[in-house]
Amino acid sequence: MIEQGIDIxxxxxxxxxxxxxxxxxxxxxxxxxxxxxxxxxxxxTPLNPQELSQHDIISYSYAKNPKRWVYEDLEGKECVVDIDSRIIVNSAQMELEMCKAGLGITRLPRFYLGNELETGELIELFSDYPKHQLGAYMVYPSRKHMSAKVRAFKELVEKTLTRNE
Known part of the structure; x- marks a missing residue:
């Protein structure tokens, strides 16, 4: 982030x-x-995560390990699936659009989706498996030397997106 000049x-x-x-x-x-x-x-339709190896997969290139998806199986054991992606993208929005266009199966945080599940435009797979928990984080280099506009943006994001859990 620092090398690329990204504030937040x-x-x-x-x-x-x-x-x-x-x-x-x-x-x-x-x-x-x-x-x-x-x-x-x-x-x-794959019935379990292991069957993903027989399908076209759309992966996010910035994921920690885009070639490995981890699930918890129905007995609570970790299930690791090695993915051979057909498409690798660097934009979650592109990943979503390609999935909607029928180009493959993907994995996204729920907050990226609108009402595609409710309208039937997309279908959740493995809905009987425990949900993979994710956190949404704001990340920044330092509180020191933060410009007024960056500080204001940070405060707006915190006020708007922070949920009490």
């Missing part, structure tokens, strides 16, 4: 890496595995 970033993760950056948790959400009805009609 919003990150969604199950845990942040230790670093010299300051982080503030804004809220928690869940990660969902999703696909379009068109994709599922053409390729079939």
């Amino acid at each position: 970033a919003i990150r969604a993760s199950d845990r942040l890496e230790d670093s010299s950056l300051i982080s503030r948790k804004l809220f928690s959400d869940t990660g969902l595995t999703i696909a379009s009805p068109g994709y599922l009609a053409k390729h079939g």
